[in-house]
Amino acid sequence: MEIYLDVVLIENFIVDLFLLSITFNVIRVEVKNKKLVLSSILGAIYTMVMIFPTLSFFSFMPIQFCVAYFMSLIIMGKERWKMAIKSTAVFLIASVTLSGICFYLAEFENSYTFCNGFSINNFSLKSLVLALMIIYIIYFRAISYFRERSVINNFTFDVEIYIDDIKYLIKGFLDTGNELREPITNLPCIIIEERLFYNYKFNEDKVYYINYSAIGYEGKLKGFKVDRVMIREEGKDFREVKAIICPCKDILSREKDFNALLSRGVV
Structure with missing residues (x-):
């Protein structure tokens, strides 16, 4: 199986940016785009632990939680570490929800048997899901930008x-x-x-x-x-x-x- 590292990193960057945008929209915290992008880059880089066997140690759940918290801390700042804990919880809930939705959509294109279990060999809707994420990110940031500009102008x-x-x-x-x-x-x-x-x-x-x-x-x-x-x-x-x-x-x-x-x- 061929894996294109650049494609994997870009796709996971989009997913992390989407999830972080939802997270801070839910907890109603205004954040800077630069910090969102930086945190999403960290999340995309962390994806490599699932690709390279030598990094499998870093895929343990406690380390995943630490990485998610550090991603929130980059955005919130160390002075607001308590709020970062709350945003981490929302981020993880959003991640699990998105995973469940993607799994549900993948079931339509991949067969399940009691003996062989379930494996995802085809997921043609992935491009559609990524496109919807990009649209949401652009829409969310555009609305925030124009709202801020309106306040300043007034x-x-x-x-x-x-x-x-x-x-x-x-x-x-x-x-x-x-x-x-x-x-x-x-x-x-x-x-x-x-x-x-x-x-x-x-x-x-x-x-x-x-x-x-x-x-x-x-x-x-x-x-x-x-x-x-x-x-x-x-x-x-x-x-x-x-x-x-x-x-x-x-x-x-x-x-x-x-x-x-x-x-x-x-x-």
Whole structure:
């Protein structure tokens, strides 16, 4: 019997990607495509233990469970190891369910006898099953992508900041949970990527210090008053707002959809 290793790896990659997509859809956890692909590659590579006899030791059930858990851990991160256990359980249930469905379909094309048992020599529906998996994966990821884009577009504002007759054009994202305000003036704060002001040096003598706290983090932000801040929602005109801007060294959006975070008080 001839086995094409590249075909086996590709088919199992598709199956693992399909099962992982279902798993995290069931537990309602948003995951990154890169991590899904990386975890699926690991699952596809693990398939080789069924092909090479020298690797048969790694096919024992406890090791299978460990590999499934590690696949979930790649996606969830070690900080969420408890959730990874839950996702592993769902992944294994989905795997068993898919195996049962495939076995049921294979029964139509392969005979069963009491003496010889059951062997799968032909499974012409495999291509159809794989095609349905690919369609589901594309559909699921496309829906997630467009849903995310819709949220970003609905909460993105055009911002103009004027400092010493220089106008900075910025894309701001409304952070509905952000109520950051400067305590003395009670003005809302706009967190902006520091790199946008590479050609301007703020006056450190007129700095405001704003305390902030988040889950596991707390500290102080430096804030500055500027000459003018204008904000515009899509389809509307610019309007002036009073706010403190807080430059930060972090990149606020890896996809570069926005470079500033607006507090609710700004809008």
